[in-house]
Amino acid sequence: MSLIKKITDNIERVIFGKRKAVEELIAAFLAGGHVLIEDVPGVGKTKLADALARSVDGRFNRLQLTPDIMPSDIIGFSIIEKDTGIMTFKPGAADCNILLADEINRASPKTQSALLEIMEEHQISLDGHTHPLPDPYMVIATENPVETYGTFHLPEAQMDRFAVKMSIGYPDTAAELEILSQNEFKPLEISPVITTSEAAKLIESVKLIKVSDSLRMYITAIAAASRNNPSIRLGISPRGSLTLLKVSKSFAAIRDREYVTPDDIKRAAGVTLPHRLTLSQKGKTAYKNTSEAVENILENVPVPKE
Numbered sequence: 001m002s003l004i005k006k007i008t009d010n011i012e013r014v015i016f017g018k019r020k021a022v023e024e025l026i027a028a029f030l031a032g033g034h035v036l037i038e039d040v041p042g043v044g045k046t047k048l049a050d051a052l053a054r055s056v057d058g059r060f061n062r063l064q065l066t067p068d069i070m071p072s073d074i075i076g077f078s079i080i081e082k083d084t085g086i087m088t089f090k091p092g093a094a095d096c097n098i099l100l101a102d103e104i105n106r107a108s109p110k111t112q113s114a115l116l117e118i119m120e121e122h123q124i125s126l127d128g129h130t131h132p133l134p135d136p137y138m139v140i141a142t143e144n145p146v147e148t149y150g151t152f153h154l155p156e157a158q159m160d161r162f163a164v165k166m167s168i169g170y171p172d173t174a175a176e177l178e179i180l181s182q183n184e185f186k187p188l189e190i191s192p193v194i195t196t197s198e199a200a201k202l203i204e205s206v207k208l209i210k211v212s213d214s215l216r217m218y219i220t221a222i223a224a225a226s227r228n229n230p231s232i233r234l235g236i237s238p239r240g241s242l243t244l245l246k247v248s249k250s251f252a253a254i255r256d257r258e259y260v261t262p263d264d265i266k267r268a269a270g271v272t273l274p275h276r277l278t279l280s281q282k283g284k285t286a287y288k289n290t291s292e293a294v295e296n297i298l299e300n301v302p303v304p305k306e
Contacts, residue, residue: 003202010054014182017171024166025164029250031246035141035163036275038142038145038167039142039144046100053098057192057194058134059134063099074111074118098139112154116157209249233278237276240272240273240276248264249264
């Protein structure tokens, strides 16, 4: 899996001191999933997404979402050519390898729903025609946890489409000094280290990573514990369990292993499960947030002995 190390090292040329966030993003990419980054402005969300796209030589589009953005801005539209009278499809911002949907919670629900099909099916359906999106394909959405005025809450169905929800956080002192040094005169640019076709093959190879039957049972036990917990109103769906499995394989690949361990599952659970849970009134009293609820589940579900 030396290609994964190439991607990681390349991204870290411009994203300093954030190995955990870089690996979480790469894990979602290798799992063929999408990412929601919830963080304050200015911590490098756009640069992180751009760095991944550049590393795999993919097309990168950034769409700043506002209430007046229309679904056609994302998926495109059909137009009748004046000269020929033929209906032609004009692609929108989604026609790329990595789409950054900046401040997704500022888009109207109608526009947010336009992302559902492209995230699930990797295609656009318009006027009776299906337009496949490039391979590999990934949506990276961001939202600001501080501002709520003028925002639209993402529904549970859409949250469930994101494989990973993560944050980047402020850099430590050493990393911030490096940022100041590298960007004082001219920002550092990075070049591709693999091609998009190599990236697509890498994603397929991660699917072959071995998972024992006992670890599959461990994942189902985690899901069952979330569904039977009186502190949790909405537990993990089968899609959530499958995503946990896929991202666990990604973390194993990042560690250059051909098999999944319980630690891979625990690490994947921290970024794949909290945004899929809804706490009950009892849960809101018992836990500070859904991440703490997931930690409690992991502490109480027995870990299989391999």
